[in-house]
Amino acid sequence: MTDNNFTLSNVECIDTSKSSHPISTGIGFFDHMLDQLNSHAQVGVAITVKKTSVDNISSDTDHGSISAGSATDEHAFQVVNRYGNDDQGVIMGQVGTALGVELRKLNNYPKESRTSRFCCPLDEALVECILTKPSSNDEEEGKLINFTLPPYGIYPANIGRTKIGSMETKHVQTFFTNLASSSGLNISLSKIRGDNGHHIVESAFKAFSRALRNLLDGTSTNEYTSSEFENMWGNTSLSYTSGIELNREGRLERSTKETSILVHVLLNGGGGGGSNTTSEEEEGKEQGGNVKVHTGISTVDQFISILATGACMSLEVKCNGDLYVDDHHTSEDVSIALGQVLNVALGTKAGLNRMWCACGTYGGEFPYYYIPLLKVSFTHYTHNVCFILFCLPLCKHRCRSRGYHGLI
Amino acid sequence: MDLSNRPCMTHNLSLSCNPNNEEYAGDISVEMLDHVLESLVMNSKSTVHIVEKKVGRNVLETALATAMAFGRALRMCAAVDPRRAGKTASSKGTLSV
Numbered sequence A: 001m002t003d004n005n006f007t008l009s010n011v012e013c014i015d016t017s018k019s020s021h022p023i024s025t026g027i028g029f030f031d032h033m034l035d036q037l038n039s040h041a042q043v044g045v046a047i048t049v050k051k052t053s054v055d056n057i058s059s060d061t062d063h064g065s066i067s068a069g070s071a072t073d074e075h076a077f078q079v080v081n082r083y084g085n086d087d088q089g090v091i092m093g094q095v096g097t098a099l100g101v102e103l104r105k106l107n108n109y110p111k112e113s114r115t116s117r118f119c120c121p122l123d124e125a126l127v128e129c130i131l132t133k134p135s136s137n138d139e140e141e142g143k144l145i146n147f148t149l150p151p152y153g154i155y156p157a158n159i160g161r162t163k164i165g166s167m168e169t170k171h172v173q174t175f176f177t178n179l180a181s182s183s184g185l186n187i188s189l190s191k192i193r194g195d196n197g198h199h200i201v202e203s204a205f206k207a208f209s210r211a212l213r214n215l216l217d218g219t220s221t222n223e224y225t226s227s228e229f230e231n232m233w234g235n236t237s238l239s240y241t242s243g244i245e246l247n248r249e250g251r252l253e254r255s256t257k258e259t260s261i262l263v264h265v266l267l268n269g270g271g272g273g274g275s276n277t278t279s280e281e282e283e284g285k286e287q288g289g290n291v292k293v294h295t296g297i298s299t300v301d302q303f304i305s306i307l308a309t310g311a312c313m314s315l316e317v318k319c320n321g322d323l324y325v326d327d328h329h330t331s332e333d334v335s336i337a338l339g340q341v342l343n344v345a346l347g348t349k350a351g352l353n354r355m356w357c358a359c360g361t362y363g364g365e366f367p368y369y370y371i372p373l374l375k376v377s378f379t380h381y382t383h384n385v386c387f388i389l390f391c392l393p394l395c396k397h398r399c400r401s402r403g404y405h406g407l408i
Numbered sequence B: 001m002d003l004s005n006r007p008c009m010t011h012n013l014s015l016s017c018n019p020n021n022e023e024y025a026g027d028i029s030v031e032m033l034d035h036v037l038e039s040l041v042m043n044s045k046s047t048v049h050i051v052e053k054k055v056g057r058n059v060l061e062t063a064l065a066t067a068m069a070f071g072r073a074l075r076m077c078a079a080v081d082p083r084r085a086g087k088t089a090s091s092k093g094t095l096s097v
Helices: A028-041 A074-080 A085-104 A171-183 A197-217 A227-233 A238-245 A280-285 A298-310 A328-346 A370-375 A378-399 B030-044 B059-078
Strands: A006-015 A043-051 A114-122 A125-133 A144-147 A186-193 A249-255 A259-266 A291-294 A314-321 B008-011 B047-050
Touching: A006 A085, A028 A043, A028 A074, A028 A085, A028 A197, A043 A085, A043 A197, A085 A171, A114 A197, A114 B047, A125 A144, A125 A197, A144 A171, A171 A186, A171 A197, A186 A197, A227 A238, A249 A328, A259 A328, A291 A298, A298 A314, A298 A328, A298 B030, A298 B059, A314 A328, A328 B030, B008 B030, B030 B047, B030 B059, B047 B059
Parallel strands: A144 A186, A291 A314, B008 B047
Antiparallel strands: A006 A043, A114 A125, A125 A186, A249 A259, A259 A314
16 A cells, blocks of 8 residues: 655755755655755755655654664664655655755846756766756756666666665656756756766766756856856955965975985965966966976976966976886876875865866867868768767777776 | 765776877876876875867877866865865765775
């Protein structure tokens, strides 16, 4: 016997503040996913789901009072996961609808057409979320434009996980469909990489949350010159001055038989200004300012200099290595040392933005011979074009053992 | 990029199958570019995914475009978010150590 009537209570989305009410949907993993909006959208989410008529637990039980520490307790497990397969589609759909309605009420919900994008990594998984607030005359509004998360993992092959914890994975799409519909946002969720079902779903919720934060802030992950970006993250922002006040620094000096290395990094915003304010050539050549890299391998010097300049940090790297043996020891030891020093400088990572996705381009336009071919008549070059188009992905796929999911 | 304390480096850069079969990018062997990325990310204890959208004219361009994206992402990950008031950006409350 199932009763698909549910009551949703204490439904809240509060901008940059936590709610005093719990997330208690009766589906444990789903609760955990909605909690990602708290952590990564900085939107305080609360929602409690109860069966309207017959509930198999006391209706006045405060589900939200269950502490995380009691999660291994069998009773806690049953309370947290109180709704099974028959109910989950309805619940996750209704929760999506209810939260979308709340999101729309936020003060900084975009009033005009706006788009944000976030690619969120979670270990091996990478999910891209694109959120669009369409213009008022746009026909497509509140649609789940693209949804390529399934299969949820590679075990079993081509099928993935049907359940994560007690949550049926097939309802993730229902949630986002309804969330899109009631929020008025067009949502696109694309799995770029991912082998572990838990990671895929969680990175989707995180990507959505981070894209939502950017949408609410009016920022874009690939636009560093807007006034919104400047206010939030620019050189006059509270973020910037707070970062300077932390005096974050890392320094390492050491010698082995193969290399003598000094790496000194200061996260002081001093790597040469905003990364988009200089052209790529200037960034590449810029050895002045506060970035000084001398390893004896000019490509490594250039690579690290561009990286440090883009990261707006001050960096000194010196390496005297056994280049008479090979480039191996010098380049490896420098990057190990730089990684270690960055880890020290970043410290506990508390209070940091923590995640971002960025684009970089270098050099000229797409230069390959098959571009002109594509521009000419297909009737004359059909074989050539097809060969190149199909062979390039195949070649890449064969060559890379991992991390390739068909993107060029 | 995710300053996660869980080291992970994944990329699909066309290093081993670059169109010109280059062995060197500038004055570094292409195999060491791969190794440099791995060493950097593992030791910084971060998670980094690199998605190649367009093949560079040569591996050097690919590498330098990577450096640019890496730097920009690092800048933004390392930025303080004042709204977090010193709290860790995680549903766990702290990162894995």
